[in-house]
Amino acid sequence: MAKPSPAASRQQAKPVEDDRNAAVPQDDERLDLFKFAPFRLNRLAAEVSAALAVEYRERYGLDIPEWRVLATLGFRREACSAQYVAACTRTHKSTISRAVTSLLERRLIERVENTEDRREFRLRLTRKGKTLYEELIPRLQQREREIMACLSADERRTFDRLIGKIEASLDLIQTSEEADAKQAY
Amino acid sequence: MAKPSPAASRQQAKPVEDDRNAAVPQDDERLDLFKFAPFRLNRLAAEVSAALAVEYRERYGLDIPEWRVLATLGFRREACSAQYVAACTRTHKSTISRAVTSLLERRLIERVENTEDRREFRLRLTRKGKTLYEELIPRLQQREREIMACLSADERRTFDRLIGKIEASLDLIQTSEEADAKQAY
DNA sequence: GCCAGATAGTCTCACCTGCAACTATTCTAA
């Protein structure tokens, strides 16, 4: 895995004669992926997710959709529908449906028929699910703290605020209540 | 798509009698997904990606790996290997391989044998690829500007700096040269 | 009451992607 030195393989990157220099984009037309916010956000999110996945996947055998269902149900005091979870987490309803099926089989959640609307079911954590939730959450919060430890308290607040502004401009902000109104997930 | 009012569907979320209140997590043990940085980053990245995808997918029929290959080759002055692109973009080498195949078929990139190391190929944009690149990049940059327009210039700089700190702490920072040394992609 | 349209949830299908095996080639060290 470890390579003797970056230089060893860097030889491959040395310039190759290019007879088309005329068509090479000018500096101001080029785009440095490393400075491109969408790319950086993607990469950062993927890396942070991977760091957390160690906890919920390797330790508890959960995948991301399953963990999102648990997180939503664990946070809310009341039982709620799969549709609600999908809207909250911005995850496709078919993905949530599969996660719910899996969690039901593992007896981590249970569902009760909604007599007022028999199309939907109310989901909630079982005792077993709550135990897992209470065990898992502190681990994830610890991971988050470790990852964000590179920022000062002040920077962290600023970061949250700026993320919030971008979310807002993308219409990503939803309260628990508003999430109920979201469709398409 | 539009629903009469959030309240219309919110009825579903009203509390259900729960005979297990004793096991409900306490406030400080719960985790609000909406305030959890990893979740927010994921959601934000997905949303930003979706906003950009309109440009490269619908307009040019490119998927994310293909666009990343183009972006890497377009930014660099010299031809470089698939391995290099994979390391740069943190994308799995098999994914890059498929993107390269597709781009070769579309004559957007070309590859030349590396006589110094015949295991690898040097990739570079064709004239057609450069034309597409120069057409696409301004559109993507415009999208990025639109998305980030909610931040002031000062906030934008701060945001970049904070993202940079997190990237650094996750060892995500690489210069073009360092990327050559990365394995596993 | 009844029908058209909307909604919750499930399922199939197609696609995408990572893993790991594989080939070809290069490097390393005896």
Added chain:
DNA sequence: TTAGAATAGTTGCAGGTGAGACTATCTGGC
């Protein structure tokens, strides 16, 4: 020199995921 390890790139396979069809149910207008 040469065998074994490492590397670049490709491909088969399996698992995950979104789109959209489908069923059951609900809502609103007539």
